[in-house]
Amino acid sequence: MPPYIWPSRVALLLASGALWASAQPAPAAKPLPRVWVLSTGGTIAGQGSSSTDLTNYRGGSLTGADLVRAVPEIAAIAQIKTEQIANVGSADITVAHWLQLANRINQILTDEPGTAGVVITHGTNTIEETAYFLNLTVKHDRPVVLVGSMRPASAISADGPLNLLNAVRTVLSPEARGKGVLVVLNDEIHAARDVSKTNTLRVETFRSQDLGFLGYADGDRVSFYRAPTRRHTVNSEFDVKGRTTLPQVEILYSYVEPSGVLLKALLASGAPGIVFAGSGAGLISSAEKVALQPAFAVPAQKRPVMVRSNRTGSGRVTARDEYDKLGIIPGDTLNPQKARILLMLALTKTRDVATLNRIFSTY
Secondary structure (H helix, E strand, C coil), X not given: CCCCCCCCHHHHHHHHHHHHHHHCCCCCCCCCCEEEEEEEECHHHCECCCCCCCCCCECCCCCHHHHHHCCHHHHHCXXXXXXXXXXXXXXXCCHHHHHHHHHHHHHHHHHCCCEXXXXXXXXXXXXXXXXXXXXXXXXXXXXXXXXXXXXXXXXXXXXXXXXXXXXXXXXXXXXXXXXXXXXXXXXXXXXXXXXXXXXXXXXXXXXXXXXXXXXXXXXXCEEECCCCCCCCHHHCXXXXXXXXXXXXXXXXXXXXXXXXXXXXXXXXXXXXXXXXXXXXXXXXXXXXXXXXXXXXXXXXXXXXXXXXXXXXXXXXXXXXXXXXXXXXEECECCCHHHHHHHHHHHCCCCCCHHHHHHHHCCC
């Protein structure tokens, strides 16, 4: 019979250590960061009659909770809380929705310092307008990201699920903090001020024409390459707390040989503000100048504040003596719909032309 060989001291120590370790409770898992998803409807929540129905679907058919459940990968990176703000196509988004969103986001980020940020699901037709409004009225530097899709949730190759996952990933990126409100679609991250929808149907519709998008949401990581420099969010002077309406501002589109009827109607309506979607670098036609003459015959406080934007889709509208003398404000690189938003908010504070010029050169 072979002699019994005692286990080495090292083996005994290893064995006893393993037994001790197995008897200890496992360390508590670190809680996942919290992200709010506020839903407003749109194509991302749309459903059609079949998987190939890409045009006759009904937007706003699913809830935000439905959208989150459809992307189980989100649960691996964040705790999600959902809230339904509206469930409409984005053509039916209203100023009341904007005010509700701004105040709700400000409440969440004030009351819940542990919340990483907010994602808003939205239709693409007006997503750039909602994003820019929130860029001027959210009072925190934590990320707020708007996301939509060009194909309904029921479609084959729906783009909404990956867009939503990437929006949550962008909120969780430390680099997203302080960059203002963002729009994420098609793996690209855009600044609210610069982005526009440029195509009716293509998934690559969103472009930041002159200045470029900010970064990518790729499979390996979220990457930023530049940051907005215009004032926004925590540095904005605009506050909508307690507001239920905003001053009405209309947009007038320029074209060859306008009759002046629409401009005369706007002047007669008493609208506090008018944005011209002018030709070229924000030019106003001779017919429109003639229609404007009665407005300039009355005191400044009794006529609408006017801003020149352009219909080209890109480029600056700069100061020009003939318009500056009339107090018509150049809209810089803002497209007409965003110039309208800035003027609506500016009119809650002032009608002074010098101050308005400062605002349009700052935001």
